[in-house]
Amino acid sequence: MERGFNPNIIGFLCQWCAYAGADLAGTSRVKYPSNIKIVRLPCTGRVDPVYVLRAFLGGADGVLVAGCHPGDCHYKRGNYLMSQRYMVLQRILDILGLGGRLKLEWVSASEGGKFAEVVKGFVEELKSLGPNPIRELGK
Amino acid sequence: MKAYCVSVVVGYRESANVFLKELLRKKVVDALLAPAESETGKSVTWTLVTEPGEVDKLNVFAPIIPGYSGATLVSEITRETPLSKRVGVVLKPCEIKALIELVKFGQVNMDNLVLIGTDCYGTYHVLKYGEMVGEGKNPTEEMLRHYFSGVEDENFRVHCKLCDNPVHEAADITMGFIGNSEPEKLFLIPNTSKGQGILGELNFIEDNVQGREMKIKEIEKRRRGNREKFISSSEREIGDIKKLSGILENCINCHNCMEVCPICFCKECFFDSDRYSFVMERYMKWDADKGAYPLPTGKLQFHIGRMIHMATSCVGCGLCEQSCPMDVELSKILVPLAIEAQRVYSYKPGMKIDEKPPLMVIDESELEKFIEEG
Numbered sequence: 001m002e003r004g005f006n007p008n009i010i011g012f013l014c015q016w017c018a019y020a021g022a023d024l025a026g027t028s029r030v031k032y033p034s035n036i037k038i039v040r041l042p043c044t045g046r047v048d049p050v051y052v053l054r055a056f057l058g059g060a061d062g063v064l065v066a067g068c069h070p071g072d073c074h075y076k077r078g079n080y081l082m083s084q085r086y087m088v089l090q091r092i093l094d095i096l097g098l099g100g101r102l103k104l105e106w107v108s109a110s111e112g113g114k115f116a117e118v119v120k121g122f123v124e125e126l127k128s129l130g131p132n133p134i135r136e137l138g139k
Numbered sequence: 140m141k142a143y144c145v146s147v148v149v150g151y152r153e154s155a156n157v158f159l160k161e162l163l164r165k166k167v168v169d170a171l172l173a174p175a176e177s178e179t180g181k182s183v184t185w186t187l188v189t190e191p192g193e194v195d196k197l198n199v200f201a202p203i204i205p206g207y208s209g210a211t212l213v214s215e216i217t218r219e220t221p222l223s224k225r226v227g228v229v230l231k232p233c234e235i236k237a238l239i240e241l242v243k244f245g246q247v248n249m250d251n252l253v254l255i256g257t258d259c260y261g262t263y264h265v266l267k268y269g270e271m272v273g274e275g276k277n278p279t280e281e282m283l284r285h286y287f288s289g290v291e292d293e294n295f296r297v298h299c300k301l302c303d304n305p306v307h308e309a310a311d312i313t314m315g316f317i318g319n320s321e322p323e324k325l326f327l328i329p330n331t332s333k334g335q336g337i338l339g340e341l342n343f344i345e346d347n348v349q350g351r352e353m354k355i356k357e358i359e360k361r362r363r364g365n366r367e368k369f370i371s372s373s374e375r376e377i378g379d380i381k382k383l384s385g386i387l388e389n390c391i392n393c394h395n396c397m398e399v400c401p402i403c404f405c406k407e408c409f410f411d412s413d414r415y416s417f418v419m420e421r422y423m424k425w426d427a428d429k430g431a432y433p434l435p436t437g438k439l440q441f442h443i444g445r446m447i448h449m450a451t452s453c454v455g456c457g458l459c460e461q462s463c464p465m466d467v468e469l470s471k472i473l474v475p476l477a478i479e480a481q482r483v484y485s486y487k488p489g490m491k492i493d494e495k496p497p498l499m500v501i502d503e504s505e506l507e508k509f510i511e512e513g
Contacts, residue, residue, distance in 0.1 A: 050409065050444040057440050071510035077501055080509050084498055088480045092447055095475055097378040133380045137433070 007061035007126035009036040009119070012051065014044045014067035016074045017108050021066075024112030032116035033123045036064065043067065044104075045078025049089045052102060056093075059135050062101045062126045066118065069106040079106070100129055140351060143327040143343035151200045152279060154325040155257070155314050158343070160194040162227055167337050168253055172212070173197045173229035174205060181269035185212055199229045199314070202262040202282040202295075208401035208458055210237035214246045222251040229314075231259045232307035233298075236454035236489025237401035239309060243496060246404050253333065256310025258317045260286040260358070261299035264461055283322060291361070297470045298457025301366040303359040309491065312338060317358075318351030326351070370478060373471040383439070386472060389465040390438055396459035396469060397445055402452045402488075410441050446473050450480035451498055454489045 013019040019040050025032055041047065044067030055063045065082060073079045086104045093102055103122055107115045145154040162168050175186035175196040183198055183205045209230045216222070230238065235256055241247040260282055263271065271278045285292040291300055306313060311334035315326040326348050329335040377383045397403055397410065415437030426432040446453075453473065460469045481487060484497035 048409075049447045050440070053444050053447065054440060057443075070512070077506055080501065080506050081498070083509065087483050088451060088498065089447065091479050091483050092450065092476050095374055095378060095479060096383065096443070097380060137380055137384060 005127060005131060007035055007123055007131070008059065009062040009064055009122060009126070010055040010060045011036045011038045011064040011066065011119075012041055012044070012047050013038055013065075013107075014079070015040050015042055017068035017072065018044075018066035018105070018115065020109035021107040021111045021115040024109065025116045026112075028112050030112050030116045032119045035123050036119050043073065043075050043078035044082035045073070045075060045080075047082055047085070049085055049092075052089060056098055056101065056132060057134060059132060061129075061132045062103065062122055064103050064105065064118070064122055066105045066107045066115070069108055072108065097133055100125065101132065140328065140348045142329070142346050142348045143338050143341075144324040144346040145327065145343060146324055147322050150279070151283070151316055151322065151325055152198050155199050156194050156197055158314065158325070158327060158341075159197060159199070159227070159229070159255075160191045161341055161343075162337075163189070163191040163194065165341060167225070167340065168227035169224035171197070171227045171229065172209070173199050173227075173255075174201060174203075174209075176201070177205075179269075179272075181272045182265060185209065197229075198279075199257050200279050200282075200316075201268075202260070202278050203265055203268040204231065204234070204262055204456065204458060204461070206265055206399065206458070206462060208237050208399070208456060209234040210241055210247075210401040211399075213238055213252070214241050214401075214404065217248040217250075217252070218246055221248040225251045225253060227253040227255050229255045229257060230310070231257055231262070232304040233259070233302065233454055233456040233489075234401070235307040235309055236304065237456060239489045239492055240402050240452045240454060240496070241404065242492050243499070244404060253312075253337070254310040256307050256313045256330075258306050258313065258315040259299075259302075260305055260317075261292060261295035261302070263294055264296055267294060283316065286316070287319075287321060289357075291365075296457050296461060297369075297468075298455050298460065298474075301362060301369055301470075301474060302455060303362040303366070305358045306355055310334070315351070317354050318348050320350070366474070366478070369470075370475045373475050377472050377475065383472065386468055387438055387442055390442070390467050391465055392435065392438060392441070393464060394441070395462040395464065396442075399458045399462045400445075400449060401456065401458065402449055402454065403445070410445065415440065442469070442472065446476050447480075449473075450477045451484070451486060452488045452496055453477035453481075 044065055047065055052063050067079045093099055105118050145157050147154045159171055171188045174183035176198045177184045183201050183203055188194055213228055238247055263278055268278050308330045311331045313328040313330060315328060327338055327343055329338045422432060486497050
C-alpha cells in the first residue's frame with residue numbers, strides 16, 4: 001500500500017435511486033469520503049462497458065456503478081441488464097489486471113446512509129489494492 | 140450417418156463443383172454465392188453464379204477467407220429486403236457461426252437462403268495463400284495433406300489452430316471430406332429437412348459415413364487443448380498493462396479490425412466519432428500530471444472497448460487479425476477475453492439460432508429470480 005494513497009473513484013449513478021440516495025446523504029449531512037466523482041445517468045442500464053473502461057484508462061482507481069434495487073428499476077429491467085453486463089465485465093477486468101476495482105451496488109433514494117457506507121467501504125478496499133496500474137503507463 | 144457422396148476423381152474442388160452445378164441445373168437454387176478463384180489464382184473472390192457453365196470457377200475448399208466474411212456479405216444483401224430468389228451460399232463453419240449470430244441480431248433474413256457448409260481443417264492468411272501459390276504449391280492440397288496425416292499445419296492462421304468447429308451442423312447441407320481415410324469421397328450430408336429434401340431430389344449415390352464423428356471429436360479435442368494453452372500463456376501477458384500496450388504499440392488506428400468483423404454491425408460507431416480528439420489545453424493538463432503523455436489517445440480504449448463489445452458473440456474467425464496491416468497480434472487479447480466472457484454464461488455463439496445471446500435477451504424467469512434474490 002502506497003503511503004497517503006487516496007483513490008479516485010468514478011461513480012455512475014442512476015438518477016432515480018442511487019443519485020437521489022447520494023443527494024440525501026448530502027442533505028442529511030452524512031459524511032462520506034470525497035474520493036468519488038459522480039456521473040449521473042438515467043439508469044444503470046445506460047452504462048456501456050466502454051464508459052467503465054474509459055474511467056480506468058483515464059486513471060481512475062475504482063468505478064462504482066449504483067442503481068435501483070432489483071424490481072425497482074424505473075425502466076423495469078435496466079438494472080438487470082447492468083447486472084448481466086457486470087458479470088462479464090468483471091471477468092474481463094480480472095484478466096486485464098484490474099480485478100476488484102469495479103463495484104455494483106443497489107442503493108435506493110432513501111438509503112443515504114447506505115450510500116455513504118458503500119463509498120467508505122470501497123475507498124478502504126481500493127486503498128489496500130493500491131493505485132490503478134494503468135497510471136504507470138507512459139511514465 | 141446417412142448421407143450421399145460424390146467420388147473424388149480429380150480433387151475435392153472438382154467434386155464439389157459437380158454437386159453445385161447440379162443444384163443450378165436442376166433449378167434447386169437460382170444462384171450460388173461462393174468463393175471463386177481470383178484472376179491471379181492467388182486468392183479467392185466472392186462470386187454470384189447463375190450459369191451452370193460458370194460453376195467450374197468456384198473453389199469452395201480453398202483454405203482461405205478472402206478478407207471478407209461470407210456472413211457480412213449475406214447480411215448486406217438480405218438485411219433490407221429478403222431474397223426474392225433462392226440463393227445457395229457456400230460458407231465455412233466460422234462464417235456460418237457469424238451468420239447465425241447476425242440472424243439473432245436481426246441483421247440477416249434467412250428467407251430463400253440455402254446454407255451449404257464445407258468442412259474446414261484450417262485456413263491460411265490471405266497473403267500466405269498467395270505466397271504458396273506463387274511458389275507453385277496448391278494450398279488446398281497442402282491443407283488436405285495435413286488433414287490426412289493427422290497433424291496441424293504450423294502455417295495455419297492462429298485462430299484456425301484454436302478452432303474446435305471443423306464442421307457446422309446448422310448448414311442445410313454439408314460438403315465434407317472429414318471421415319475419409321484418403322481423398323476418396325466427397326460427402327453430402329443433409330443436416331436439416333430442407334437439406335434432406337434437396338438431396339432427395341438429386342441423383343447422388345447414397346452412402347453411410349463412418350468414422351466422421353470420431354474424427355471430428357479428435358480434432359475438437361486437440362484444438363481445445365491448443366486453446367487452453369494459448370489462453371493461459373496470453374493471459375499472463377495481457378494481465379500486465381505494459382505488455383498489453385506493447386502488443387498494440389504498432390497499431391495505426393485504421394480500424395480495419397472493426398470493419399471486417401462479421402459480428403460488428405452498428406451503422407454508427409462510437410469509435411468512429413471524434414470522441415478522442417481533444418484540444419491542446421486538455422493534453423497539456425494531463426501532461427502536467429505525469430510529465431509525459433503518449434499521443435494519440437484512445438488506442439487502448441478502442442481495442443479493449445471493441446473487444447468488450449464483441450466478446451460474448453465473438454466466433455473466433457480471426458478476420459480482425461488477418462486484416463491488420465501492421466501484424467498486431469490481436470488474438471493474444473481477444474481470444475482470452477472472448478472465451479472467458481462466453482464462459483461466464485456458458486454461451487457458445489453461432490451454434491443455434493434460437494439460443495439468444497446472454498446480454499441481449501431478457502429471460503422473464505431470470506428477471507424474476509433476479510428480483511427475488513435482490
